Structure formats: C-alpha cells, structure tokens
Amino acid sequence: MTGADAVDVPAFARAQLSLLAAELAAEIAESSALVALHSPAALQRAGVAIANLTVASQRTGLGGKTVLELGPDPATTSSTGAGTAGTELPEHGIRVGDIVLVAEQPSAAGVKKKEARAMEGRGVKGVVTRVGRGVVGVAVDDGGEDGGNSGKEDYGVEGLVAGDKRVWIVKVADDVTFRRMNATMERLAKMEEREYSSFVRVLFGLSSPSPVPADLTKDEEVGEIEWVDPTLNDSQKDAIRFALASREIGLIHGPPGTGKTHTLIELILQLIKRNLRILVCGPSNISVDNIVERLVPHKVPLVRLGHPARLLPSVLNHSLDVLTRTSEAGVIVKDVRAEMDAKQASIRKTRNGRERRAIYADLKELRKEYRERERRCISDLVGGSKVVLATLHGAGGFQLRGERFDVVIIDEASQALEAQCWVPLLAANKAICAGDHLQLPPTIKSLNSKSKAAASSSSSSSSKKGKHGDTGGEDVLKGTTLETTLFDRLLKLHGPSIKRMLTTQYRMHEAIMRFPSDELYEGKLIAAEGVKARLLKDLPYEVEDTDDTRAPLIFIDTQGGDFPEKNEDEQDTAGGGGKKLTKSSLYGDSKSNEMEAALVRQHVRGLVDAGVKPEDIAVVTPYNAQLAILAPLKDIFPGIELGSVDGFQGREKEAVIVSLVRSNPDGEVGFLGEKRRLNVAMTRPKRSLTVIGDSETVKKGSKFLKDWMEFLEENADLRYPDLASLNQEA
Numbered sequence: 203m204t205g206a207d208a209v210d211v212p213a214f215a216r217a218q219l220s221l222l223a224a225e226l227a228a229e230i231a232e233s234s235a236l237v238a239l240h241s242p243a244a245l246q247r248a249g250v251a252i253a254n255l256t257v258a259s260q261r262t263g264l265g266g267k268t269v270l271e272l273g274p275d276p277a278t279t280s281s282t283g284a285g286t287a288g289t290e291l292p293e294h295g296i297r298v299g300d301i302v303l304v305a306e307q308p309s310a311a312g313v314k315k316k317e318a319r320a321m322e323g324r325g326v327k328g329v330v331t332r333v334g335r336g337v338v339g340v341a342v343d344d345g346g347e348d349g350g351n352s353g354k355e356d357y358g359v360e361g362l363v364a365g366d367k368r369v370w371i372v373k374v375a376d377d378v379t380f381r382r383m384n385a386t387m388e389r390l391a392k393m394e395e396r397e398y399s400s401f402v403r404v405l406f407g408l409s410s411p412s413p414v415p416a417d418l419t420k421d422e423e424v425g426e427i428e429w430v431d432p433t434l435n436d437s438q439k440d441a442i443r444f445a446l447a448s449r450e451i452g453l454i455h456g457p458p459g460t461g462k463t464h465t466l467i468e469l470i471l472q473l474i475k476r477n478l479r480i481l482v483c484g485p486s487n488i489s490v491d492n493i494v495e496r497l498v499p500h501k502v503p504l505v506r507l508g509h510p511a512r513l514l515p516s517v518l519n520h521s522l523d524v525l526t527r528t529s530e531a532g533v534i535v536k537d538v539r540a541e542m543d544a545k546q547a548s549i550r551k552t553r554n555g556r557e558r559r560a561i562y563a564d565l566k567e568l569r570k571e572y573r574e575r576e577r578r579c580i581s582d583l584v585g586g587s588k589v590v591l592a593t594l595h596g597a598g599g600f601q602l603r604g605e606r607f608d609v610v611i612i613d614e615a616s617q618a619l620e621a622q623c624w625v626p627l628l629a630a631n632k633a634i635c636a637g638d639h640l641q642l643p644p645t646i647k648s649l650n651s652k653s654k655a656a657a658s659s660s661s662s663s664s665s666k667k668g669k670h671g672d673t674g675g676e677d678v679l680k681g682t683t684l685e686t687t688l689f690d691r692l693l694k695l696h697g698p699s700i701k702r703m704l705t706t707q708y709r710m711h712e713a714i715m716r717f718p719s720d721e722l723y724e725g726k727l728i729a730a731e732g733v734k735a736r737l738l739k740d741l742p743y744e745v746e747d748t749d750d751t752r753a754p755l756i757f758i759d760t761q762g763g764d765f766p767e768k769n770e771d772e773q774d775t776a777g778g779g780g781k782k783l784t785k786s787s788l789y790g791d792s793k794s795n796e797m798e799a800a801l802v803r804q805h806v807r808g809l810v811d812a813g814v815k816p817e818d819i820a821v822v823t824p825y826n827a828q829l830a831i832l833a834p835l836k837d838i839f840p841g842i843e844l845g846s847v848d849g850f851q852g853r854e855k856e857a858v859i860v861s862l863v864r865s866n867p868d869g870e871v872g873f874l875g876e877k878r879r880l881n882v883a884m885t886r887p888k889r890s891l892t893v894i895g896d897s898e899t900v901k902k903g904s905k906f907l908k909d910w911m912e913f914l915e916e917n918a919d920l921r922y923p924d925l926a927s928l929n930q931e932a
C-alpha cells in the first residue's frame with residue numbers, strides 16, 4: 203500500500219465530525235423552518251404534524267417506556283362540529299416509527315422562529331408506537347441512554363398531562379443517529395496509531411488486505427461448502443466463498459435484483475456453522491427486519507435490537523425488548539413494571555400538585571430500578587447471542603457496549619453514511635459489506651442546500667456541477683464528503699479485488715436489463731431463465747395481448763416542444779402527499795409537466811383496460827411537483843403506486859412508468875443528470891418499462907442520457923403522442 207493512498211485517521215474523523223454537524227444543522231433548520239412558517243393546521247395537511255390533541259392516558263410500554271395515548275381534543279371537535287366529533291383523528295401523515303415532539307400547541311398562526319427552538323425544551327420527544335383512527339401512541343423519551351430530554355422529561359410529561367392541555371405532535375429530526383455517529387468519530391479521532399487493529403489499518407489504507415487465493419473452489423477452508431441453499435447461482439456462491447475467505451474486508455456488489463439479501467442469508471448461516479459471532483446491520487429498520495424475517499425460518503437463535511415501535515410485527519418476538527419481558531431472565535424485570543403501571547394510573551386520579559410530584563418522584567426511582575434490572579437481563583441475553591441484528595446506529599446503544607464480534611455484516615452499505623457504518627465496525631475485526639454503489643447514495647441535506655444555492659445563482663449549472671449532479675458536489679474537506687460512502691471509498695482505495703459482483707438478476711425482462719447492464723455493470727448482468735422473457739400479457743391472471751402488454755420496453759417521445767415543463771417556484775409538495783406548501787419551507791424548486799402527466803394517465807388506462815391490475819403498476823418520477831400532479835391517479839386507479847425515484851429504490855413492480863418531466867429549449871436536466879438516479883428508475887420493473895420524456899431536451903443532459911435516449915430509439919417500442927386524444931385526456 204503506498205503512503206499516498208493512506209488516510210490520516212484522526213483528520214478523517216475530524217472532517218466527518220464537522221460534516222455531520224453541518225448535516226444535523228441542515229436537518230434541524232429544515233424542520234424548524236417548517237414549524238416557524240406554518241400554522242399547526244398547514245403542517246398537519248403537509249403530513250408532518252397532528253394538531254388539537256389531548257393526552258387521553260399514559261402507561262408503561264415495551265422497554266419500560268412511558269407511552270402517551272393522544273386523542274382528538276373534544277373541545278375542538280365539537281366546536282367545529284366535525285362529523286364523528288371527538289372520536290376520529292383528522293387525516294394526517296404521521297406513521298409508526300416517526301420521531302415526534304409532543305408539545306403544548308402554539309396559538310394559531312405558526313410558531314415564531316425563536317419559539318420554535320424553545321419548544322423543544324418544553325415538549326417531550328418520542329417515537330410513534332401506534333396510529334389508530336382515534337388515537338396516536340407515543341413512547342416518550344424517559345431520560346434513558348439516549349433520552350434527549352434527560353432530566354426534564356418528567357416535568358415535560360407532567361406538564362402535558364396536567365389540566366388536559368391541548369397538545370400537538372410534530373415530526374422532528376432524529377438526532378440520536380447523529381449522536382451515535384459523533385461518538386464513534388470522536389473515538390476514532392482519539393485513537394492512537396498503535397491501537398489500530400489490522401482491520402482498521404486496511405480500512406484506511408495503512409495496510410493492504412490479506413490476499414485471498416484466486417481459485418477459492420480449491421481452497422481447503424472454503425472450497426467444500428455444504429450449502430444450505432444449493433440453488434444459489436455461481437456468482438452468489440463465489441461471493442460467499444470470497445466473504446468467508448477474506449480476512450479484513452469483502453464487498454458484495456449486488457446490482458438490482460441479483461439476490462444480495464438472499465446471498466447474505468446464506469453467508470450468515472455459513473458463518474454460524476463455523477461458530478462465529480456475527481453482528482448484522484443495515485441503515486434502516488426495514489433493511490434489518492428483512493434479514494431477520496428471512497433468518498427466522500432457519501431457526502437461528504438471534505436477537506434484534508431496536509425500538510419495538512419501529513420493528514415489523516413479524517420480528518417483534520426476536521426483539522430484545524420483548525425477550526427481556528418474556529425470557530426467564532425477564533421475570534425479575536416484570537415486577538417493577540407492574541408497580542410502575544400502577545403509579546402511572548394513579549397520576550390521572552389526583553389533581554393535587556404536590557401528590558402528583560410525589561408520584562413522579564417515585565416513578566423516577568422505579569424507573570432507575572427497572573433500568574438496572576433490565577440492563578442485567580439485556581447483558582445476559584446479548585452476551586449469549588451468536589447473531590445480533592441492529593440498525594447501524596442502533597449498534598451504538600448501551601446494549602452492545604464492550605461486545606465483540608468476529609464479523610460485522612452491513613447490508614445496503616452503499617446507502618449508508620460512512621460514519622454510520624463505523625458505529626458497528628469498531629466492534630469487529632472483519633466486515634462484509636453488501637450494496638450497489640451505482641444506485642443512489644444516502645440523501646445529504648447539507649450538500650443539497652449547498653448545490654441548490656449554486657444552482658439558483660447560475661442558470662446553466664445543473665448538468666455540469668460535479669460528477670454527482672445535483673446531489674453531488676466538490677470535495678468539502680480534505681477530499682471527504684458525506685456522500686462518499688464506505689463502499690465507494692474502499693473500492694477506490696483497494697480496487698476491484700476486494701469485491702465480488704452478483705451477476706444473475708431475477709427481476710427484469712432481458713430488454714429492460716440491457717441498457718443498465720451494458721452501461722453500468724460492464725455488460726455482466728444475465729437475466730435468469732424465469733424472468734428474461736416475461737411480459738405483462740403472461741401475468742398469472744388474465745391480461746389481454748395488446749401493444750402495451752406485449753412490449754417490455756416502450757418509449758413515448760414528447761419531443762417537439764408541445765410538452766413543456768413547468769417550474770414549481772411557487773409551490774411544491776411535501777413527501778408526495780399532494781398537499782401544497784410554499785416553496786420556502788420545502789425541498790427547493792421542483793418541476794412538473796401536465797401534458798406528460800396526461801400521457802401517463804392514458805398509458806395506465808391502456809394497461810388497466812387490458813387487465814393489468816393497478817397494484818401491479820407504479821409511476822415513478824424524480825420530481826415531487828410531478829407526483830402532486832399525478833396524485834389523482836390514485837383515485838382513478840385505486841391500488842396504483844406513485845413514487846419518487848429516490849423513494850422507490852429497493853422496490854420493484856410488474857409495470858413501471860417513468861415520467862422524466864424535463865422539456866425545455868436549453869437542455870436543462872437538473873438531477874436527471876445523475877446516473878445513479880436513472881439507474882434506479884430504469885431497474886424497478888419486472889415485465890414492462892415505459893419511459894415518457896422529451897428526447898431532444900434529455901439528450902443534451904449528459905453522454906449517459908444521450909446514449910440512453912438513442913438506445914430507447916433503437917430498441918424500444920417507440921411512440922409519439924397523439925395530441926388530439928391527449929387533449930381529451932388532459
């Protein structure tokens with residue numbers, strides 16, 4: 203390894219710390235700007251708040267957390283005379299797992315800027331545990347390990363419960379993740395070189411990875427593998443052998459639909475057979491639960507860390523919180539819990555301030571006792587587990603303090619911040635990371651705002667900005683950006699010898715796969731036998747054989763200027779919910795294209811008339827403003843899915859329609875210029891991909907876009923819209 207490639211670890215960690223600080227500031231600024239600029243009612247419509255609530259009850263939930271049950275404030279519902287007064291919540295966008303602030307509701311017209319910040323001190327933060335028609339449950343921070351409001355929390359809850367106050371809940375930035383990343387980077391920054399393990403040395407390029415024999419099938423250790431699933435394809439088996447043989451680091455590169463998770467499951471089972479202790483992580487709860495669900499049938503003894511409210515119901519039985527209650531070791535925790543519940547219940551019965559305070563004081567003591575007992579129980583459970591699963595930041599919780607693992611496995615590593623990956627990495631001396639660096643990296647808000655500022659100051663900047671288009675940017679600090687993932691950095695540092703690519707894909711028709719394979723995956727992708735010729739007309743229910751259902755690839759070219767884009771300077775959407783907010787509060791300028799939306803509608807109608815079920819169809823587009831225009835499709839074709847390209851990463855559908863939106867004389871393509879975004883868009887469908895866009899505009903965006911348009915012109919069923927019928931549709 204040459205000295206020039208090596209990374210100065212403390213400098214790297216410090217650079218990460220300052221980038222993370224900027225990112226957290228950007229997230230907080232975004233959420234407090236929302237709160238500052240809009241009334242509770244507007245925020246509720248935008249899907250980020252629920253107003254006019256009262257605390258209906260409180261109880262002890264999983265993990266000893268206090269759960270507040272919030273319902274509509276009867277005063278407001280009866281005064282407005284709203285339908286089923288007092289029983290149902292209004293329409294809202296709060297979901298289980300969201301982190302919210304429960305606070306006394308401010309007066310009508312939004313919260314003043316200063317107040318917005320002060321509000322955090324007055325309310326309590328928590329995780330949404332339940333969303334019913336008439337109730338929202340929030341497990342509030344109780345000053346535990348990461349309890350954001352340590353010290354103030356009882357006062358907070360007490361303040362909210364007392365006097366039947368009118369409260370509201372608002373989604374807030376998740377700073378726990380940042381605290382965990384910061385703590386990890388601080389640890390790295392302080393580490394002395396002599397403390398670096400050979401693993402750390404390799405990951406920073408201070409040493410080369412230990413060589414792996416070229417032909418692993420003949421290798422003594424990993425050559426003869428008794429496969430749990432012998433139907434794995436050769437590239438999957440090769441990746442597993444490689445992962446077993448690597449000493450420090452192995453990357454499993456999984457292009458769309460190539461069975462990355464499938465491969466990781468076998469790898470985990472093989473590691474268990476070798477009696478190794480494994481920590482399995484992913485950037486999101488769903489990525490981790492996906493693995494837990496697939497491991498469970500193999501009867502693997504495992505423990506899933508994480509807030510129960512954020513886990514899939516099917517995974518709950520393996521969650522540490524639940525095991526703490528149900529296992530033998532958990533019995534000693536139970537008694538205290540019962541006592542806590544009794545106290546909680548008594549709070550509401552007393553109106554006397556002094557008595558209430560006394561009860562809160564008792565509760566505090568009990569909670570301490572509970573936590574001590576729980577901690578002992580947890581350490582027994584975790585210490586005895588061979589396989590532990592958690593989100594990347596979840597691995598930074600107290601439960602894993604001091605725990606060591608033989609291997610850390612990170613799924614979706616190319617969608618995680620590098621600092622996030624280091625949270626579990628410091629607990630092991632070997633890592634296997636799976637991902638696809640040619641799909642979208644994690645969303646970076648601090649970088650977005652920076653590049654947006656750049657974009658608005660220069661009208662022709664969008665397609666020429668940096669190698670990553672709108673979401674990319676220049677190196678910010680010593681060559682480090684948050685957008686450079688661990689996966690990217692390691693590939694650059696050590697080259698392709700540290701990775702193995704999965705090459706058989708089980709999703710797309712061959713014609714859909716061709717372009718991404720040739721342009722991005724060195725032409726190596728192979729469509730599995732069962733999928734390579736699948737068409738919509740062959741769906742396992744009755745679908746007519748029509749022009750639309752027999753073509754795997756359709757391009758509707760809108761060139762000619764009749765389909766102009768519109769700049770959504772004034773309005774934009776929140777989270778695709780179709781509700782309007784002013785631009786200043788949300789995600790910058792978005793674009794829409796009404797005529798293109800009409801074409802989408804026409805095409806969907808064609809598919810549905812032929813018998814394709816709406817739930818087998820998705821429309822994806824890079825622009826939120828376009829999503830808002832498309833929203834009525836959901837009423838016309840119930841079951842159809844609409845999504846942003848970024849939001850659809852990791853998903854698949856039988857038929858996917860991609861609306862490219864951009865159509866202007868200057869060839870401005872904005873963040874369409876990002877190859878990885880296009881890759882995600884074009885690799886979601888199984889049997890049918892329809893691209894709708896203006897080839898003239900799009901071709902000017904980049905070489906990749908030009909090649910794609912030319913590929914579609916030559917290989918797709920090429921169509922030009924019929925304006926007369928379209929005007930009718932519009």
Ligand SMILES: Nc1ncnc2c1ncn2[C@@H]1O[C@H](COP(=O)(O)OP(=O)(O)OP(=O)(O)O)[C@@H](O)[C@H]1O
Nearest residue numbers: 433434435456457458459460461462463464708852
């Ligand atoms: N060897 C195999 N034989 C048959 N089917 C397979 C094989 N490997 C994977 N699959 C199938 O391919 C599909 C995709 O697998 P999986 O969910 O593991 O993919 P992934 O690569 O994690 O997904 P994504 O591409 O979205 O990241 C699944 O339906 C899986 O059953």
